Amino acid sequence: MAKIAVAQMLPDPEDLKANLKQARALIKRAAKKGAQVVVLPEMAITGQDDEGRPAPNPIPGPATDELAQAARKANAWVIAGLPEANPEGKPFNSAVAINPDGEIADVYRKVFLYRCENDGYQPGNRACVLDLGFCRAGLTICYDYIFPEYIRKLAVAGAQLLLHPTAWQTNDVCRSWNYPARKVYRAQCRVRALENNIFVASANQADSCDDRGKLHMLGRSSIIAPWGEVLAEVRKGEGVAVADLDFAMIEGWSEEAAPYLKDYMEKTIPDL
Numbered sequence: 001m002a003k004i005a006v007a008q009m010l011p012d013p014e015d016l017k018a019n020l021k022q023a024r025a026l027i028k029r030a031a032k033k034g035a036q037v038v039v040l041p042e043m044a045i046t047g048q049d050d051e052g053r054p055a056p057n058p059i060p061g062p063a064t065d066e067l068a069q070a071a072r073k074a075n076a077w078v079i080a081g082l083p084e085a086n087p088e089g090k091p092f093n094s095a096v097a098i099n100p101d102g103e104i105a106d107v108y109r110k111v112f113l114y115r116c117e118n119d120g121y122q123p124g125n126r127a128c129v130l131d132l133g134f135c136r137a138g139l140t141i142c143y144d145y146i147f148p149e150y151i152r153k154l155a156v157a158g159a160q161l162l163l164h165p166t167a168w169q170t171n172d173v174c175r176s177w178n179y180p181a182r183k184v185y186r187a188q189c190r191v192r193a194l195e196n197n198i199f200v201a202s203a204n205q206a207d208s209c210d211d212r213g214k215l216h217m218l219g220r221s222s223i224i225a226p227w228g229e230v231l232a233e234v235r236k237g238e239g240v241a242v243a244d245l246d247f248a249m250i251e252g253w254s255e256e257a258a259p260y261l262k263d264y265m266e267k268t269i270p271d272l
Helices: 016-032 062-074 142-146 148-156 172-176 181-196 249-256 260-266
Strands: 002-008 037-039 077-084 092-098 104-109 129-131 136-139 161-165 169-171 199-203 215-217 221-224 230-234 239-245
Touching (some): 002 016, 002 199, 002 221, 002 230, 016 037, 016 062, 016 239, 037 161, 037 199, 062 077, 062 092, 077 104, 077 161, 092 161, 136 148, 142 148, 142 161, 142 181, 148 260, 161 181, 181 221, 181 260
Parallel strands (some): 002 037, 037 077, 136 161, 161 199
Antiparallel strands (some): 002 239, 077 092, 092 104, 129 136, 199 221, 221 230
8 A cells, every 4th residue: 555646736847946936845745644655747847938948957956956856855756847957968858756764866858759749859769667565557648648659568577656757738739739738638547547557646737828828738637546436636726636555456456347458568559
């Protein structure tokens, strides 16, 4: 059994100091509820303008030093998104994983970049499965979770929990297609949980729109069970949601009702 938290916040692309203060406050709130893992959104530390290109940060650096201090005080894992400086070229859209001792355990770099990111960011080239002590967790960022084969790879590698910092949003083009953004975001979380027999913890930026009304963040951060139940959520605004996860229940659910991952791993996929 472990307590997992998703922290929903609205970072300001022009105020790094305020974002870090907000992140520390949310980590503290989650820790008071007993959280052993706190997942912050994609670009939590810098925010993003309508072009999605905030100033990159070194890792390690001043920002991750502050997060490390917060992780130590909370005695919890902290997962936070930020743009990572790359001395060899374009920055990475990254998520840093800091353990309860305040050490950087890993840095995951977003593999699948969405349209507007391709010009500004370098894609990562490595999947990430973390040993949290009480379970193994796959780390992804936003658009990564659209690709079922990629998430299945993490589950096959032993992930029982998907950590998903995101900035899931809609825009004028999506609205012109009648894209039900909030429903789709939640549905994708549930589908990834169901098809892989894993828990999903997705931390989104709080609902908002930019000054020109072009980008609309959606909120609805949540923790989803392998059977699709929403265990905890922050629907709107800033806040923290915490859920108790019993990883032993994965096996029971799989054996009694949904052996999806087991059947996939035991089956030879026929050639086309």
